[in-house]
Amino acid sequence: MQHFVTFIFCLLWAFSAFAQADTTQRVIYGRKNSHVQEEKPYVIMISADGFRHDYAEKYGAHTLLSLSEQGVQTESMIPSFPSKTFPNHYTLVTGLYPAHHGLVSNNFYDRQRQEFYSIAQRDKVQDGSWYGGVPLWVLAEQQQMLTASYYWVGSEAAIKGIHPTYYYRYSDKIPVDRRIQTVVDWLNLPKDRRPHFISFYFPEVDYAGHRFGPNAKETKDAVLYIDHWTKKLTEAVATTGLPVNFIFVSDHGMTEVDTQNTLTVPVEINPSKFTLVEGDVMVELHAKDKKDIRKMYEELKKKEEGFVTYLKSEVPYHLHYGAKNDSLNRIGDIVLLAKHPKIFNFSGNTPLPGHHGYDPVAVKDMNTVFYAWGPAFRQAQKIASFENIHVYSLVTKLLGLPFSHHIDGTSRLAELILKQEENKLQKQE
Ligand code: AMP
Ligand code: ZN
Numbered sequence: 001m002q003h004f005v006t007f008i009f010c011l012l013w014a015f016s017a018f019a020q021a022d023t024t025q026r027v028i029y030g031r032k033n034s035h036v037q038e039e040k041p042y043v044i045m046i047s048a049d050g051f052r053h054d055y056a057e058k059y060g061a062h063t064l065l066s067l068s069e070q071g072v073q074t075e076s077m078i079p080s081f082p083s084k085t086f087p088n089h090y091t092l093v094t095g096l097y098p099a100h101h102g103l104v105s106n107n108f109y110d111r112q113r114q115e116f117y118s119i120a121q122r123d124k125v126q127d128g129s130w131y132g133g134v135p136l137w138v139l140a141e142q143q144q145m146l147t148a149s150y151y152w153v154g155s156e157a158a159i160k161g162i163h164p165t166y167y168y169r170y171s172d173k174i175p176v177d178r179r180i181q182t183v184v185d186w187l188n189l190p191k192d193r194r195p196h197f198i199s200f201y202f203p204e205v206d207y208a209g210h211r212f213g214p215n216a217k218e219t220k221d222a223v224l225y226i227d228h229w230t231k232k233l234t235e236a237v238a239t240t241g242l243p244v245n246f247i248f249v250s251d252h253g254m255t256e257v258d259t260q261n262t263l264t265v266p267v268e269i270n271p272s273k274f275t276l277v278e279g280d281v282m283v284e285l286h287a288k289d290k291k292d293i294r295k296m297y298e299e300l301k302k303k304e305e306g307f308v309t310y311l312k313s314e315v316p317y318h319l320h321y322g323a324k325n326d327s328l329n330r331i332g333d334i335v336l337l338a339k340h341p342k343i344f345n346f347s348g349n350t351p352l353p354g355h356h357g358y359d360p361v362a363v364k365d366m367n368t369v370f371y372a373w374g375p376a377f378r379q380a381q382k383i384a385s386f387e388n389i390h391v392y393s394l395v396t397k398l399l400g401l402p403f404s405h406h407i408d409g410t411s412r413l414a415e416l417i418l419k420q421e422e423n424k425l426q427k428q429e
């Protein structure tokens, strides 16, 4: 009997492990590039999660430094607030601040739906109704240009009813060499079925930064691992002979926090009056009855130590996270923001040493990287820091994808670093 139970247990375990690691490529059949799109250049947008603005120099990431020296480097890229993974990956591909595209944090509460969104829940991550804006792959597919994703936030959901033509469900189990081979296979498809926009994602630097801190040897190793595989990816892509442009970005940086003296919410929160959204750097309270907000705010304000309490209407303008920005009603009525290097701790366990999520203007460690190289980019360009809302227009200009919907970013970055924009300016003079 005992053996039988063990057998069933092993079977269930094997089944659940297999079920979790969904490694199949999803293909939307029947799509083709239009003839006009077939002649366009190619873009591979790589994100290495949690790659802080100074990591490449700090840890000697020679491939990234030398490729971007020939192309474009920036002092830093400024993430949007909150400096978390889902809000920022989705800002990069929509050109909208988080409060405008709707992914206001990795975990948030939607007042109208009376429902939580969480990056840990597959059904939410894959449900397009949570996502606003027009992601780059949706814009491209709407204009009959094919796209592919080897992971990106949002790519697993049908947003406006549209997936990338080729995509995968997120899993960190597929070996990177296999993922690179798939990118090359995509680029070797006949030109009517070949994707022009490809997204690619590395989780390793963020893992190491959280677990060991931004100054640890393990984080250095993770940075060098990404550097190595970026070299392999560019070499493999070069064998196709196609005009491929690379944009290497990240979502946010990483900082060492005070793990000893952590914060708790110093006032008891009655769940029948407030919905609490817990976080390490930010805590949000949604009032069930607006009349309760002022009293709670005043109580918190009296006891604030190590954090700042804001009413939604008074969140600093530069964070674009206030009542005026909250187009989908997903920001808390009261927002508590930990003061760097403090963090909230709800678990009671000692927290990990590395965190992110802070105001990216006040805490430079939140800043991240932007490198670009390839035939479309000007050479040896060094530019000043810019916000990640501007990447959308860069890619749409590079791929020749016009759009008329509102975004927060501008075309200034594209004008600074694309060769075609320089030529246009020269013709006008
Ligand atoms: P955080 O550092 O908490 O902001 O989130 C980083 C985590 O997001 C990574 O460790 C990944 O496990 C996870 N992640 C990244 N992309 C996806 C995705 N497309 N779907 C689900 N989880 C993801
Ligand atoms: Zn991240």
Ligand code: ZN
Pocket: 050, 085, 206, 207, 210, 356
């Ligand atoms: Zn992280």
